[in-house]
Amino acid sequence: MIDSFEIMALSGSSQPHAVTGGVAEALIATAGGITVAVLTLIPYNYFLAWVERETEAIEQYATRLELMITAQPREGC
Template sequence: MLQFLIKGGWAMVPLLICSLVSLTVIIERLYFFRKTAVNGLAEQIVGLVKNGQPGEAARLSKAAAAPLLNILGVGIEQAGSPVKAMEAAAIAEITLMKRGLPVLDTIITLSPLLGLLGTIIGMISSFQVMTLGSLAQPHAITGGVAEALIATAAGITVAVSTLIPYNYFTARVEKETEVIEYYATRLEVALDTQLLRRET
């Protein structure tokens, strides 16, 4: 592995850093999104509010540190103006869900460019060997070409291995946003129904 990195030239150093950062973000995001599957609890919260038990619903919303439950909890606590309160909470929670995604997006774009830069530098080295009249030393020429190909392959590998999780996380954010809108609307209706019952 170390020989592979050395043969790839100096461009392998930033590519290695990109791959480590990408892996760290991917693991952290996987752990984060594992906590967001709480639709069953959200259903119970809306049901409790419908049945006139907002206190129990508020307690249940604190059962897990999930974005959806946090937003519903804010809506219950701010029953006088739940829509605005949930909108503000949703903005904050969606921002947290997108955390790290710009980093992955940058790595997807940057890695192939670093690989291409390594390719260019490797080819320049090969041409320099040729201009020095070392055509009788094919290993010296092919060494620069090998360096170029290794850097390119590494850059593309890092980009591809980051692209798939990035698209998955982006889709998850969109899905969670839709789920938040759905349950926030249902909670708003339930709170309005309870308010009307109190007034009559």
């Protein structure tokens, strides 16, 4: 886009054909960026769900351990 407007400014032309090449280049770069962003969402969501499942399991184990420890009678007190 910057190159397109620079060419247009240097040539003094206000013809739309002078800008179309840069616009097409910018659109291709934008489409590539969106494609990469969408494709990275798939593994991100998979790993996020995995972390949430593992965190839940650890919390359940910790709760069970806490209940076992508090349910035992204390000796020597």
